Amino acid sequence: MGLPRSSPFSSMAVLVFVLGLVLNAAVLCNGGITSTFVRKVEKTVDMPLDSDVFRVPPGYNAPQQVHITQGDHEGKAVIVSWVTVDEPGSSKVLYWSEHGKQKKQAKGKVLTYKFYNYTSGYIHHTRITNLKFNTKYYYVVGIGHTERKFWFTTPPEVGPDVPYTFGLIGDLGQSFDSNRTLTHYELNPQKGKTVLFVGDLSYADNYPNHDNVRWDTWGRFVERSVAYQPWIWTAGNHEIDFAPEIGETKPFKPYTSRYHVPYKASGSTAPFWYSIKRASAYIIVLASYSAYGKYTPQYKWLEEELPKVNRSETPWLIVLMHSPWYNSYNYHYMEGESMRVMYEPWFVKYKVDVVFAGHVHAYERSERVSNIAYNVVNGICTPVKDQSAPVYITIGDGGNLEGLATNMSYPQPGYSAYREASFGHAILDIKNRTHAYYSWHRNQDGYAVEADSLWFFNRYWHQIDDSTK
Ligand SMILES: *[C@@H]1O[C@H](CO)[C@@H](O)[C@H](O)[C@H]1NC(C)=O
Numbered sequence: 249m250g251l252p253r254s255s256p257f258s259s260m261a262v263l264v265f266v267l268g269l270v271l272n273a274a275v276l277c278n279g280g281i282t283s284t285f286v287r288k289v290e291k292t293v294d295m296p297l298d299s300d301v302f303r304v305p306p307g308y309n310a311p312q313q314v315h316i317t318q319g320d321h322e323g324k325a326v327i328v329s330w331v332t333v334d335e336p337g338s339s340k341v342l343y344w345s346e347h348g349k350q351k352k353q354a355k356g357k358v359l360t361y362k363f364y365n366y367t368s369g370y371i372h373h374t375r376i377t378n379l380k381f382n383t384k385y386y387y388v389v390g391i392g393h394t395e396r397k398f399w400f401t402t403p404p405e406v407g408p409d410v411p412y413t414f415g416l417i418g419d420l421g422q423s424f425d426s427n428r429t430l431t432h433y434e435l436n437p438q439k440g441k442t443v444l445f446v447g448d449l450s451y452a453d454n455y456p457n458h459d460n461v462r463w464d465t466w467g468r469f470v471e472r473s474v475a476y477q478p479w480i481w482t483a484g485n486h487e488i489d490f491a492p493e494i495g496e497t498k499p500f501k502p503y504t505s506r507y508h509v510p511y512k513a514s515g516s517t518a519p520f521w522y523s524i525k526r527a528s529a530y531i532i533v534l535a536s537y538s539a540y541g542k543y544t545p546q547y548k549w550l551e552e553e554l555p556k557v558n559r560s561e562t563p564w565l566i567v568l569m570h571s572p573w574y575n576s577y578n579y580h581y582m583e584g585e586s587m588r589v590m591y592e593p594w595f596v597k598y599k600v601d602v603v604f605a606g607h608v609h610a611y612e613r614s615e616r617v618s619n620i621a622y623n624v625v626n627g628i629c630t631p632v633k634d635q636s637a638p639v640y641i642t643i644g645d646g647g648n649l650e651g652l653a654t655n656m657s658y659p660q661p662g663y664s665a666y667r668e669a670s671f672g673h674a675i676l677d678i679k680n681r682t683h684a685y686y687s688w689h690r691n692q693d694g695y696a697v698e699a700d701s702l703w704f705f706n707r708y709w710h711q712i713d714d715s716t717k
Pocket residue numbers: 365366457
């Protein structure tokens with residue numbers, strides 16, 4: 249600018265620029281770590297129907313498959329869901345705070361659905377509202393017949409420096425390995441308070457006629473966690489249950505009947521994409537299996553949603569989706585590509601901190617990279633280091649019956665920082681507006697062992713390089 253073309257200054261600048269490109273390319277040509285951890289690869293099999301974890305609670309019309317999720321945008325409401333099998337019974341929830349004397353009641357709704365020759369039990373969904381922040385509540389379901397009592401703790405009031413601990417689980421299923429993953433999550437000394445679940449719940453669709461009995465067993469299996477802390481749901485491909493060969497042509501029927509989410513509170517028009525605030529985090533759930541192209545409802549919602557995120561209120565911007573955008577396994581390779589093309593420029597513009605996905609049954613963490621320069625004719629189609637970009641984490645290693653994804657592409661691409669084919673879960677421990685500690689825990693280790701870990705620096709408040717190489 250203003251300098252003659254031949255000035256030593258400008259050639260210097262060009263040299264620095266070229267050197268920068270070379271260095272950048274060098275950085276991105278060498279991948280990160282492919283773990284050398286060796287485990288015994290056994291067949292992953294589902295727990296049989298008579299397993300302890302699937303036991304039906306005793307008593308006439310006893311509520312089963314009890315689960316909770318956040319019920320509003322801020323964290324002052326909870327949706328309580330459960331199933332009764334003998335008769336509809338009551339959809340009322342009785343609840344009271346730990347130190348409060350007054351018991352309150354919330355009314356809900358009951359529904360049933362049919363899937364081929366399966367008829368569901370009575371599925372209840374009841375929203376409890378106007379809860380106090382940071383308070384332990386007890387709640388009772390099954391009023392009138394067999395009552396069962398549970399409890400949960402509401403999150404602290406939304407604010408920029410509020411610490412909070414999330415668990416990350418994906419592609420769980422109901423195998424013996426799924427049970428190990430859940431046990432490791434429960435016994436991890438860094439106690440997760442809410443699970444961010446990245447899709448693929450029961451894998452009932454792997455059974456003949458999508459045997460929906462396996463949706464019920466899954467509900468009973470995970471009750472021991474999800475009745476006591478909210479799981480934030482993302483829809484995966486195993487939730488689609490599209491089976492025209494047996495006359496089932498309405499996608500997501502079992503999933504949407506059983507799992508309700510507070511999508512209307514964030515202005516969404518469908519339960520597959522929505523957002524919540526929780527403590528210092530703003531969580532956006534996206535739908536890999538709903539239309540996301542330009543002009544679609546999800547696109548329009550996300551376009552209006554991202555500018556609403558106030559990082560002075562919720563510094564941590566987290567996105568959940570099922571199909572990963574950055575993946576170096578030879579499974580589901582590039583399945584997330586068309587959604588990446590649509591939304592990645594926004595993720596960089598709005599400085600998303602981290603994206604969690606599942607789908608690939610293994611673990612992988614990316615560098616902060618973006619790949620948004622390509623315009624069909626310019627040939628610029630390689631991911632580059634980008635400090636405004638999120639870290640992408642694939643955590644589809646819950647342990648479902650389909651087994652581990654072990655086949656990786658070589659050499660490890662530059663965007664891949666760490667990858668390992670083991671089952672496990674992760675913890676995201678937000679400390680304040682600048683720092684969050686992240687760790688991944690494989691099932692073969694002791695409960696406290698961290699197989700991969702790093703400090704995340706917030707992209708809005710502390711945008712300094714937090715890469716691990
Ligand atoms: C549904 O049909 C399958 C085979 O078509 C059969 O094995 C199963 O027992 C049936 N289930 C019910 C609840 O009728």
